[in-house]
Amino acid sequence: MPGESVFPALEPLLEQVSKPIQYVGGELNSTVKPWEVAGDETVRWALMYPDAYEVGVPNQGVMILYEVLNERPDALAERTYAVWPDLEALMREHGVPQFTVDGHRPVGDFDVFGLSFSTELGYTNMLTALDLAGIPLHAADRDDSHPVVVAGGHAAFNPEPVAHFLDAAIIGDGEEAVLAVTDIVGDWKREGRPGGREELLLRLARTGGVYVPRFYDVTYLPDGRIQRVAPNRPGVPWRVSKHTVMDLDAWPYPKQPLVPLAESVHERMSVEIFRGCTRGCRFCQAGMITRPVRERSITGIGEMVEQGLAATGFEEVGLLSLSSADHSEIADVTKGLADRYEGTNTGLSLPSTRVDAFNIDLANELTRNGRRSGLTFAPEGGSERIRKVINKMVSEEDLIRTVAAAYGAGWRQVKLYFMCGLPTETDEDVLQIAELAKKVIETGREVSGRRDIRCTVSIGGFVPKPHTPFQWAAQLGADETDARLEKLRDAIRSDKRYGRSIGFRYHDGKPGVVEGLLSRGDRRVGRVIEAVWRGGGRFDGWSEHFSYDRWVAAAEQALDDEPVDLAWYTTREREESEVLPWDHIDSGLDKEWLWQDWLDALDETEVEDCRWTPCFDCGVCPQMGTEIEIGPTGKTLLPLTVLGSGRERMAEHAH
Amino acid sequence: MARQRTPEGPPPPPAVQKLRIRYAKRGRLRFSSTRDFSRALERALRRAGVPMAFSAGFHPHPLISYANAAPTGTASEAEYLEIRLAERVAPEAVRDALDEALPDGLDVLEVREAAPGALADRLEASEWEVRLRGVRPPQVEPALAAYLALERAETTRVVKSGPRTFDTREPVLDLRVAGVGEDGCAILRMVVRHTTPSVRPDDILTALRAVTGLAPPVPPLVTRLAQGPLRPDRAGVADPLATDEEVVGPEG
Structure with a gap:
């Protein structure tokens, strides 16, 4: 029977695998609805974060969609994650399909299989899940009995490398979009599934907000560049628009955050305080594709923190966003929350902070009575020159003033x-990082009067991303990245006066090259992904599972009959006129504006944040019919009695 | 000049009450580890609003001590821990509130005021039930007899410090087929004294396999039924919390 639990078959296998708790479900605030909750027409979603449970379970995107879908009486949603190779082998041996952790139902029984891609390195895990679920890898081979496979998340802004594996992709904010898709799927089921799978996909595509790759033909020029991407069905739009939720206060999700038993990478509750960023850092895909800025109000934040803590019992709350100190009322938010939770052993944190002395005041407020161990800042570039190229408007003076505070x-x-490998970068730009770190230590020793202060330099290779001004840039090769990082390491270690005070952490250049291939690839890259997966590639985001050689070999073999190769996709600079694989995905950003910003980068010209200066015509607000939504609201957080409710009824005299 | 910071404000209130808690680990939550449980418990204590006592310092943590937890994958009806509180509470009310705040499958069975003396000292031995799925009683009985006839039966298990070889036979005080499951499988009952390193049912089954070749086709289901002070006849254990009640008396 469809929707029946596979747990009886799974349970004996769990005795033989590591960390079995990750496969049993039952998290606090999780939901298992009856399979026929709204009869035959129930719209059933299996939601996957295509990485290990410990990474996937705290993901905010999946948690939000899971909750908004389950709130609907005519829909149900369950979660599934990538299984580790030990369980995968046992599942294949014993014929156990990819299952959801909620009802342990086969993923292949659901109507929609939605995958959230924060990173491209989850693509091989998608193939494992499809295969274990008994769903054909290629969308063209699926029939009416198979779920509609839909991708979302930031990586879906260039879905082309996985176009052959997907039935559809949804671009942008998911909470309203999944409800619209649920309506369409529900209507189609109620009408008796007219026209089968093809008709359903057409209905989705014609909304203009769902990308269905099969309805677009891609043609290529003899040299390998794309000639044209064109719709091949009437009513299917030339470009697919991203979704933007305008009023965050109307979407206070997750209201009931999941609390896993197993350890996860974020042992805290998160409240998203705003979405989008207009700082304009040119390397930052997240900042470009999530425009405009939409703030949650101070009172909305206060309510979510209060309700979330009561629902979870977490001891820490993270105030999430792309640059948390930029909230128009952040000082009142942090002070208000610190006052409310004083004496309750509840920690507060601001995960993304800028190089700005104001941030130190905020951090001090949040750790009034806690340990002050480490603060993280991201200058991103070592020299003043390169920071102008990337539009990270931070001077050396700013940084020194900030660390002194x-x-x-x-x-x-x-x-x-x-980052290493930024456009126009030379060895000299990167070696400046060593000088900067030394100045930081000197300043720290001076203001603290102590010798035991430390500074850690963490650096990784830059990967150019679609829908950014650097989408045309040449990526630095793996060997060149590694050579530059080695010079920096030597420069840091050579000076004995600072030796032990400066830590150095780096990521080698190889995974970045594969990420680059998957980020800016086109449909032909799908063959490479499939070849890697067939060769055993899994969990590419994990250094112990990632194999660069396997990717290089697969790219050579799979692209053998094409005029393109790994280097063509990664280290090649693109021209203005080139059709980029993601040009038909409308992120709202004007391509001409992006090109102008790329030229400004090469000229070392900075561009201000449009929240506080006039519009720079990036294109998002007019094209998407959106606008910047920020405070201040002028409201404050009132004092509140917290975590006291249980005490009354437990007190001795009450009995 | 910055000084070394010390926590501001008064020190945390002292503990005024110590409670001992018996809980069960059932169903699919037998796959939770000790660390998984402690995370769930700390969050449940916060949700339930139990007035915990905390340690001092920059990172105060609630005062909880765990005793002799069952391994991951093993179910239990008799796990014990101790919490210290900053306000006096009614143990029964804590039982109800905490049980409600924990996920189904982690079930609080009893909460009692602690008596003097260490809880760990009272946990001398455990009674275990082992359902040997796919093995019938006539297959297992001769194997048990052969094992029990031995003076020593060594096994090797990988512990934190590496592989360790130890005797499993001496701590086994009782081992028999106690029943038959609905599916016809043999249900064993064991009484095992707590030793260092601890001898677990799976160690005994591994030794049994080495001695007699008995190899169940699927992993057996193991449940701790009880742990506590060894009864004088050495055929079972007594309730480790029972003495507390007697010592504390009717006014508790």
Whole structure:
């Protein structure tokens, strides 16, 4: 029977695998609805975060969609994650299909199989899940009995490398979009599934907000570049628009955050305080594709923190966004929350902060009575010149002033994040990082009067991303990246006066090259992904599973009869006139504006944040019919009695 | 000049009450580890609003001590822990509130005021039930007899410090077929004294397999039924919390 639990077959296998708790479900605030909750017409979603459970379970996107779908009486949603190779082998041996952790139902029984891709490195895990679910890998081979496979998340802004595996992709904010898709699927089922799968996909495509790859033909020029991407069915739009939720206060999700038993990568509750960022850092895909800025109000934040803590019992709350200190009322938010939760052993954190002394005040407020161990800043580029190229408007003076404030307030360790391989970068730009780190330590020793303060430099290779001004840029090759990082390491270690005070962490260049291939690839890259997966590729985001050689070999073999190769996709600079694989995906950004911003980058010209200066015509607001939504609201968080409710009835005299 | 920071404000309130808790690990939650349980418990204590006592310092943590937890994959009807509170509460009310705040399958069975003395000292032995799925009683009985006739039966298990070889036979005080499951499988009952390293039912089954070749086709279902002070006849254990009640008396 469809929807029947496979747990009886799975349970004996769990005795033989590592961390079995990740496969049993039953998380606090999880939901298992009856399979026929709204009869035959129930719209059933299996939602996957295509990585290990410990990474996937805290993901906000999946948690939000899971909750909004399950709130609907005519729909149900369950979650599934990538199984580790030990369980995968046992599932194949014993014929157990890919299952959801909620009802342990076969993923192949659902109507829609939705995957959220935060990163391209989850593509091989998608293929494992499809295969274990008994769903044909290629969308063209599926029939009416198979779920509609839909991708979302940031990586879906260029779905072309996985176009052959997907039935559809949804671009942008998911919470309203999944409800619209549920309506369409529900109507089609109620009408008796007219026209089968093809008709359903056509209905989705004709909304203009769902990309269905099979309805677009791609033709290529003899040299390998794309000639044209054109719809091949009437009513299917030339470009597919992203979705934008305008009023965050109307979407206070997750209201009931999941609390897993198993350990996860984020042992805290998160509240998204705003979405979008207009700082304009040119390397940052997230900042470009999530425009415009939409703030949650201070009172909305207060309510979500209060309800979330009561629903979960978490001891820490993270205030999430792309640059949390930029909320128009962040000082009142942090002070209000710190006051409310004083004395309750509840921690507060701001995960993304800028190089700005104002941030130290916020961090001090949040750790009033907690330990001050480390603060993290991201100057991203080592020299003043390269920071102008990337539009990270931070001067060396800003950084030194900021770290002085941090060490002065009792922080012992400062972490600095950088990238290597940025456009126009030379060895000299990267070697400046060593000089910067030394100045940071000198400043820290001076203001704190201590020798035991530390600074850690963390650096990884830059990967150019679609829908950014750097989408045309040449990526630095793996060997060149590694050579540059080695020079930096030597420069840091050579000076004995700082040797032990400066830590150095880096990621080698190889995974970045594969990420580059998957980020800016076109439909032909799908063959490479499939070849890697067939060769055993899994969990590419995990260094112990990632194999660069396997990717290089697969690319050579799979692209053998094409005029393109791995280097063509990664280290080649593109021309203005080139049709990019994602041009038909409308993120709202004007391609001409992006090109102008690319030229400005090469000229080392900075562009301000449009929240506080006039519009720079990036194109998003007019094209998407949106606008910047920010405060201040002028409201404050009132004092609140927290975590006291249980005490009354437990007190001795009450009995 | 910045100084070394110390936590501001008064020290945390002292513990005024110590409670001992018996809980069960059932069904699919037998796959939870000790660490999984402790995370779930701390969150449940916060949700339930139990007035915990905390340690001092920059990172205060609730005062909880765990005793002799069953391994991951093993179900249990008799796990024990101790919590210390900053306000006096009614143990029964804590039982109800905490049980409600924990997920189904992690079930709080009893909460009692603690008596003097260490809880760990009272957990001398365990009674275990082992359902040997796919094995019938006539297959297992001769194997048990052969094992029990031995003076020593060594096994090797990988512990944190590496592989360790130890005797399984001496701590086994009782081992018999106690029943037959609905599916016809043999249900064993064991009484095993707590030793270091601890001898677990799976160690005994591994030794049994080495001695007699008995190899169940599917992993057996193991449940701890009880743990506590060894009864004088050594055929079972007594309730480790029972003495507390006697010592504390009717006014508790």
